[in-house]
Amino acid sequence: MNKIFYFDNAATSFPKPQEVAASIYEYIQKFAANPGRSSHKLSIESAKKVFETRENLAKIFNFENSEHFIFTANATESLNIVLNGYLNENDYILTTFLEHNSVLRPLNFLKKTKKININFIEFCPQNGIDFDDFYEKLKDKTPKLVIINHASNVTGKIVNLNKILDLKKEFKFKLLIDGAQTGGIYNYNLKEQDIDFLALTGHKGLYGPQGIGVLFIRNPEILNPLKFGGTGSLSEKDIQPEFLPDKFESGTLNVVGIVGLNEGLNFIDKIRISKIAEKKEKLTGFFIENLKDINEIKIYSDTKNNSGVVSINIEKISPSKISQILDKNFNIATRPGLHCAPVIHKKLGTFPYGTVRFSFSFFNEIDELEYAINALNYITKNNKN
Amino acid sequence: MKAIIIMDSIHYILKAEKLLKKYGIKIDLIPVPKEVDSNCGNAIEIKNEEDLFKVNEILKNHKINFKVFKYNEELNFFVEIGG
Numbered sequence: 018m019n020k021i022f023y024f025d026n027a028a029t030s031f032p033k034p035q036e037v038a039a040s041i042y043e044y045i046q047k048f049a050a051n052p053g054r055s056s057h058k059l060s061i062e063s064a065k066k067v068f069e070t071r072e073n074l075a076k077i078f079n080f081e082n083s084e085h086f087i088f089t090a091n092a093t094e095s096l097n098i099v100l101n102g103y104l105n106e107n108d109y110i111l112t113t114f115l116e117h118n119s120v121l122r123p124l125n126f127l128k129k130t131k132k133i134n135i136n137f138i139e140f141c142p143q144n145g146i147d148f149d150d151f152y153e154k155l156k157d158k159t160p161k162l163v164i165i166n167h168a169s170n171v172t173g174k175i176v177n178l179n180k181i182l183d184l185k186k187e188f189k190f191k192l193l194i195d196g197a198q199t200g201g202i203y204n205y206n207l208k209e210q211d212i213d214f215l216a217l218t219g220h221k222g223l224y225g226p227q228g229i230g231v232l233f234i235r236n237p238e239i240l241n242p243l244k245f246g247g248t249g250s251l252s253e254k255d256i257q258p259e260f261l262p263d264k265f266e267s268g269t270l271n272v273v274g275i276v277g278l279n280e281g282l283n284f285i286d287k288i289r290i291s292k293i294a295e296k297k298e299k300l301t302g303f304f305i306e307n308l309k310d311i312n313e314i315k316i317y318s319d320t321k322n323n324s325g326v327v328s329i330n331i332e333k334i335s336p337s338k339i340s341q342i343l344d345k346n347f348n349i350a351t352r353p354g355l356h357c358a359p360v361i362h363k364k365l366g367t368f369p370y371g372t373v374r375f376s377f378s379f380f381n382e383i384d385e386l387e388y389a390i391n392a393l394n395y396i397t398k399n400n401k402n
Numbered sequence: 403m404k405a406i407i408i409m410d411s412i413h414y415i416l417k418a419e420k421l422l423k424k425y426g427i428k429i430d431l432i433p434v435p436k437e438v439d440s441n442c443g444n445a446i447e448i449k450n451e452e453d454l455f456k457v458n459e460i461l462k463n464h465k466i467n468f469k470v471f472k473y474n475e476e477l478n479f480f481v482e483i484g485g
């Protein structure tokens with residue numbers, strides 16, 4: 018197959034580091050026993066892989082005790098665990114217009130079933146959220162939970178987390194951060210940053226395979242599990258263990274995914290998150306600066322605090338058509354439409370057709386962007402007549 | 403005389419193994435002896451009984467829940483001695 022120019026890394030990063038695939042293959046060939054269910058050699062080897070990955074998470078996200086990192090299927094499951102396991106009847110919560118459907122849909126379900134009261138912090142293109150409005154809303158009423166998408170998967174805007182944490186000190190709410198787009202791009206320090214729940218997914222900026230996610234839980238006592246079942250521990254009791262990680266990890270884990278994730282984590286640890294962020298900054302900067310010269314292109318992203326995502330539209334062509342031409346004629350992979358985040362598109366004025374999203378990874382290079390810019394130029398010129 | 407420690411789940415066994423090795427304590431990962439009522443199937447054998455005090459301290463400092471058993475030859479049985 019001809020070279021694919023892959024700019025859909027906010028959906029899933031591709032390619033993966035070579036070690037990710039190699040480790041999964043090796044695991045299936047050599048170790049793939051059930052971790053923590055038996056005491057034979059292979060079971061222990063398998064459990065060691067899980068343990069090692071957890072320790073790696075604790076190292077990269079700067080937290081002492083690795084059992085506070087729970088393995089899930091993806092960010093969606095991590096978010097669902099917190100929303101369903103923490104919110105009660107009539108709770109008041111505050112969230113943002115940047116949210117993904119993995120937050121909006123569970124919230125709307127809980128609005129129906131538990132009559133939770135949902136309020137939104139005003140949108141602001143420069144910062145993602147309007148901090149003045151946030152402050153006013155907090156002064157009005159303390160929410161049980163604040164849910165914030167750390168970086169918009171539509172515009173790439175990274176919200177200022179430390180500013181949120183300052184407000185948390187003052188108003189003492191619990192905080193759920195959707196880190197689906199920021200894991201591996203933003204350098205978290207969970208020892209110092211008082212995030213209560215951090216939802217992560219393995220297959221984007223952490224460079225792991227699909228189907229593995231992570232949830233960081235600071236205080237397990239305040240959260241109910243979503244799933245109950247076998248954990249390989251306390252088997253004589255027919256109630257769920259209270260200790261971590263077992264309280265939240267019923268059922269056989271996705272060790273294949275965990276093993277791959279571990280290599281993804283090793284990869285970002287070797288390169289360093291700051292270097293990855295720097296490279297993405299360079300790529301988005303270059304892309305945006307060059308697209309600015311094309312009058313027919315409207316850009317919805319800017320270079321400041323960007324996770325590596327640029328959303329655009331071309332006058333008089335629909336996003337899906339642009340994406341289709343890019344794929345068919347240029348081998349360029351992008352994602353058109355609403356990106357599972359309908360409310361921010363309403364704020365951007367791009368609902369219901371959305372935008373064309375280019376999202377970069379550490380593996381993208383400037384010459385690939387030059388090729389994409391030329392392609393966009395070509396499409397624009399040839400659409401004129 | 404053998405001493406073993408057991409924990410709630412394999413995560414803490416592996417965590418303790420990593421810690422105790424770091425402190426230079428001689429240990430082995432073993433299946434739980436059949437006389438011991440354990441939760442997770444695995445145990446850590448402490449090779450030198452004199453290390454037990456240090457083991458106790460290290461695990462408590464790291465807030466790891468555990469139980470210690472010692473083998474009693476007269477009874478031919480493992481006896482819980484603390485944790």
Ligand SMILES: Cc1ncc(COP(=O)(O)O)c(C=O)c1O
Pocket residue numbers: 027028091092093094116117119166168169170195197198218219357
């Ligand atoms: C901001 C945001 N939240 C949550 C998700 C859900 O991630 P996953 O599909 O891995 O559960 C995504 C990715 O699609 C996302 O971009």
